[in-house]
Amino acid sequence: MLPFLKIMLRNLVLGPSTDPFPFAPAKTHENFRGCAVHDPEKCILCGICRHVCAAGAIQIRASQDGSGMQYSLWHNSCVFCGMCAHYCPTGALTMSNNWHLAHTGAEMFSNCISNLIHFGECAQCGAKIQPRPQAIIDTLGVRSPDRFLLCPKCKRQSIGRNVAQPRSIHRQENL
């Protein structure tokens, strides 16, 4: 016991090393991986979060009226691995450091993120396309802003026109 006596006395003087939670807030690191937060303004419904989620906590289903997709993330199924946030290309999913997830049994199924994400509209023909929120246009659509807002069909036509025109001029010059 003798080598330990010194340590024991020191620990006695230092007092308890636990946080006085719930009477005072518990120390939480800034980097702590807590409950997931979904920003519908940035979501483009690419579905990579659902693809990498080992727990199957994420569901993306068509809404009943067909205007968009219903995005759900169940906090009770989530294992807080943060893979979804890591692979999210637009930063719509993030992990907050909030770990206060205690709830009553009645709230078991409502304890989830549930967001309706509306489809975008093709700027030319009005067909439904992936959502094109402003935050995404500013980051991903900078190369050709006009074409970024088109449906795949109109996009093909637009690219076809662009390719056809300059080449024909080019050929004439050569002749």
Next chain:
Amino acid sequence: MSSTTYTLPIGPLHVALEEPMYFDIQVEGETVRSVELAAGHVHRGMEALAMQRNYFQNVTLVERVCSLCSNSHPATYCMAVENLSGLIVPERAMYLRVIADEVKRIASHLFNVGIMAHLTGFDSLFMHAMEVREIMQDAKEGVYGNRMNLGQCIIGGCRRDIDDSTAPFLLGQLELLKPQLDELYGVFERDPLIRTRTQGIGLLSFEEAKRHAVVGPVARASGVAYDLRRKAPYAAYADLDFKVQTDTKGDVHSRALLRLREAVQSVKIVEQCLRQLPGGPINTREVPVIPPGEAVARSEAPRGEVFYYLRSDGTDTPQRLKWRVPTYMNWEALQVMLASCQVADIALIVNSIDPCISCTER
């Protein structure tokens, strides 16, 4: 069976065991005569689960095989996938993986020696060892975001960088840990209670260690200097300077001391990594193409060598994923260690191989 012997069942749920495992022990008086091990109480079918999930989901799944080596599993799994797809991991990610591995190793070894103190009945030392370990738990939470499942490894590198905000914090925690670790080593080395309870029991000779092909601290405490970080360096271990700890006594006490010495070495490795950390990306941004084929990978987990086998048929789910964990090798050697020991020492000897039942049965 003579009237002087009887069968003593220990487990699957027993106060002295941390995880469910069943021992059928033939006892003569207070002395153990033979041991039968029965496993299978925490089988969760994880290898089958892995075959139903895609390569990304499996990173999270294998991380949850076991809590104490929860970085070794995804790191080795990712290494196997990278071997198969020919993905080159950036150099910075290699170092970050070593840091995560060593931080986990320190915490795992401190946990084991703490439990040993608890089993000798020295609970105040157990509490103190766990409190020293708390420094590392705090570091994990502050740097990676979780106390156990770091979530650091992904296919193609790492997820969380150690930058100007987290590096000083991690170094600060190591500075806090170092004197405490030395002090703890002194207590475990010299304390009369610990010594009388643990010295000379659970003996595993060099020959027996070789015969049972034990790995990790169990092998090294019996004089087998087998450390994968040195024998087959992976990640950044080839560039790092550390001493492989060995001992020749091969008893419970020497295994505990060896774990503490390894923890000291791990602190040095993390410090070296932070000093030498090269610049550049921390992961390959591309999503890998996984061709059909087979691959293996192995690494040194806190308990010894962990081995992953992966077979792919070219789809996004593995056709087969299998792993062999160190405890599988080590628990067979318990037959030797428990031979002729006292009933009261069973728990101590079992704990000295640092068994991870959930890894082994998965």
